Amino acid sequence: xxxxxxxxxxxxxxxxxxxxxxxxxxxxxxxxxxxxxxxxxxxxxxxxxxxxxxxxxxxxxxxxxxxxxxxxxxxxxxxxxxxxxxxxxxxxxxxxxxxxxxxxxxxxxx
Amino acid sequence: xxxxxxxxxxxxxxxxxxxxxxxxxxxxxxxxxxxxxxxxxxxxxxxxxxxxxxxxxxxxxxxxxxxxxxxxxxxxxxxxxxxxxxxxxxxxxxxxxxxxxxxxxxxxxxxx
Numbered sequence: 001x002x003x004x005x006x007x008x009x010x011x012x013x014x015x016x017x018x019x020x021x022x023x024x025x026x027x028x029x030x031x032x033x034x035x036x037x038x039x040x041x042x043x044x045x046x047x048x049x050x051x052x053x054x055x056x057x058x059x060x061x062x063x064x065x066x067x068x069x070x071x072x073x074x075x076x077x078x079x080x081x082x083x084x085x086x087x088x089x090x091x092x093x094x095x096x097x098x099x100x101x102x103x104x105x106x107x108x109x110x
Numbered sequence: 111x112x113x114x115x116x117x118x119x120x121x122x123x124x125x126x127x128x129x130x131x132x133x134x135x136x137x138x139x140x141x142x143x144x145x146x147x148x149x150x151x152x153x154x155x156x157x158x159x160x161x162x163x164x165x166x167x168x169x170x171x172x173x174x175x176x177x178x179x180x181x182x183x184x185x186x187x188x189x190x191x192x193x194x195x196x197x198x199x200x201x202x203x204x205x206x207x208x209x210x211x212x213x214x215x216x217x218x219x220x221x222x
Binding site for chain 2: 030043045048088093102
């Protein structure tokens with residue numbers, strides 16, 4: 001079963017603009033994680049936010065978590081062509097494993 | 111550099127063949143996972159293991175089995191490959207349950 005769902009499915013922006021992706025999940029979580037995947041490759045961990053945190057930053061990335069709405073957002077500021085990739089959220093609840101949504105395909109146009 | 115290594119980048123097999131996908135990690139991680147990724151469906155968990163010789167079913171275990179005889183190695187087995195198992199297979203490991211995953215580069219399996 002899919003725990004998280006990303007929105008939008010696809011996003012196209014110009015270089016220098018900000019990109020915002022959203023993730024919704026269904027059950028209570030311990031943490032929520034964002035990953036990036038370049039075409040045909042494995043996923044790379046970007047950032048983890050715990051259930052008692054509301055916001056976290058890492059470089060040009062900003063993640064927010066709203067547990068009352070069961071949602072999270074990933075903001076990439078000042079996007080670059082190299083940010084073009086698929087972005088996935090993974091949620092970790094009471095089970096041992098991480099469950100993922102279907103991802104957002106981000107295209108940054110030069 | 112710490113890493114998760116999957117034995118094959120691309121694999122082509124025939125229907126009915128027994129297929130082994132190998133995954134090795136060099137970080138002494140307890141937990142290892144096998145996911146498959148299909149367009150529009152995201153990543154779905156097939157099996158995972160939290161210790162040597164331990165395994166647990168994920169969301170879609172049917173048609174698959176796993177083996178973990180050593181801590182660093184987690185194998186996914188397709189007992190009798192079928193065309194609907196054509197997919198990208200991703201192995202991952204983590205130090206603690208529910209913590210960040212380190213992924214391999216993936217194996218694109220085609221079953222003809």
